[in-house]
Amino acid sequence: MLWTVFLLIGLLILVLIYSRRRQENEPPLDKGLIPWLGHALEFGKDAAKFLARMKDKHGDIFTVRVAGVYVTVLLDPNSLDAVLHDTISLDFTRIRNQLIKRIFSLQLPSVQTSSERKWMEQHFQGSSLFKLNSAMSVHLQKLLLTNHNSCNLSEWREDGLFSLCYSLLFRAGYLTLFETPDNAAATYKEFRKFDDLLTKLARCTLKREESKTASSAQEQLWKLLSPQWLSRQSESMSWQQSYLHFLQNEGVDAKMQKRALLLQLWTTQCNAGPAAFWLLGFLLTHPEAMKAVKSEMRGLSILQDTPLQHPHIHPLDTHSTPVFDSVLSETLRLTAAVMINREVVQEKTLRMANGQEYRLRRGDRVCLFPFLSPQMDPQIHQEPQIFKYDRFLNKDMTVKDEFHKHGKRVKYYTMPWGAGRNMCVGKEFAVTTIKRFVFLLLTHLDLEMCDPEAKLPSVNPSRYGFGMLHPDGDLQVRYRLKRMLHEM
Ligand code: HEM
Secondary structure (H helix, E strand, C coil), X not given: CHHHHHHHHHHHHHHHHHCCCCCCCCCCEECCCECCCECHHHHHHCHHHHHHHHHHHHCCEEEEEECCEEEEEECCHHHCHHHHCCCCCEECHHHHHHHHHHHHCCCCCCCCHHHHHHHHXXXXXXXXXXXXXXXXXXXXXXXXXXXXXXXXXXXXXEEEHHHHHHXXXXXXXXHHHCCCHHHHHXXXXXXXXXXXXXXXXXXXXXXHHHHHHHHHHHHHHHHHCCCHHHHCXXXXXXXXXXXXXXXXXXXXXXXXXXXXXXXXXXXXXXXXXXXXXXXXXXXXXXXXXXXXXXXXXXHCHHHHCCCCCCCCCCHHHHXXXXXXXXXXXXHHHHHEEECEEEEECCCEEEECCCCCEEEXXXXXXXXECCHHHHHCCCCCCCCCCCCCCCCCECCCCCECCCCEECCEECCCCCCXXXXXXXXXXXXXHHHHHHHHHHHHHHHXXXXXXXXXXXXXXXXXXXXXXXXXXXXXXXXXXXXXXCCCCCCC
């Protein structure tokens, strides 16, 4: 007994001697009360709330301990370039590789992130984009409109808006990029099970039953995504086929190729559905915004030539829509919550915009959380919690891109797509998809809330850091095909 007490006291002394202290020129250090874990629980439960509390306590830069790792959080929007453009002292490959191993059981040691990025740019941008946009439009129209042609046109259907948006956009995206069209619905079902547990997988906090569900969904998805043509040659290459060829050329074995397809399914399909949900949800709960968007859409003179007849020339491609664009930017400002993480691979002095310098230790991490600042920063955006559909609109109906903090113009005033080296490759494709989807819905469907007094659900706080936020619950809506397309 006495020995145990001595041992414990000895351990305590060792912890006190070797535990980390703030050194000269380092950011304020907040280790939390729990040894090793530090702030991990609070961080995982609601990162936005926790980091806002730390910002109030320490300011725009501070270091917190999270499960044994020291993370320096930088929240000054004018100092972000010091992190985003440093490719010498800061690295993201190891963090990324750890995450994809944990979530997707995937290891791609032979694939250079720069060559994968280059491949993605070739396939989501430039000349590929036109083909992708057209295919996506055709699939969306088929899914949304032909499903309804079979039933009585005047019949209302009820659904949760989140399920409706996520399932339609997922299936259309899947049909556009992947090669097994007959299993889109089954893939969506398994994908949602997997996606719902993804944050817990990333934090290693799955309970036993959840772990079984996640593994089973993963196995199912690996099977569902395996195309039948893997062994044969076909003439024209789909996106999926071309990606598999890329992996083969990079020396990735067949098992890891299958797993990489799930990673790509998630990367390409996890954000557009939730974004469309929030956009439509904000419109439905803000009648003045809905009126302004519908009025702008009515102004698109080709409404008579519906996209059904001309899938390749879309009215949104030929007309500017400043109100709609502002609504999208405002939606993303409020609901896109990526975290940009880097590992400090060699000691670094971080110079803030105000000239102050901080030393970052090798082995620590640096984290940017644009959701908190700039997106929800009250010094940049007045009443940041409130949805203002014209926030990104000047009086002369041009795009508002000038925002200030302490009298100084801010370069990054909203960052839904990330920034720097791993900024979203699919941005243009995603914007076109979301806009076309919302346009299609508002021009072809009567859509209303089941309860006209309903409010948008709050966000699920465990999703901060993982891209588009998800709602806690759903918003019940009813919809039917419009009798006449001009009825808007
Ligand atoms: C509202 C919709 C979307 C949002 C808000 C969004 C946001 C983002 C963000 C913030 C990142 C950077 C992640 C990081 O730094 O860890 C990212 C990466 C990426 N996104 Fe998107 N995304 C959206 C839709 C899409 C779509 C539709 C595609 C393609 C079909 C796509 C393809 C990618 C790819 C391939 C990357 C990885 C880039 C890299 O690692 O270099 N995204 N996205």
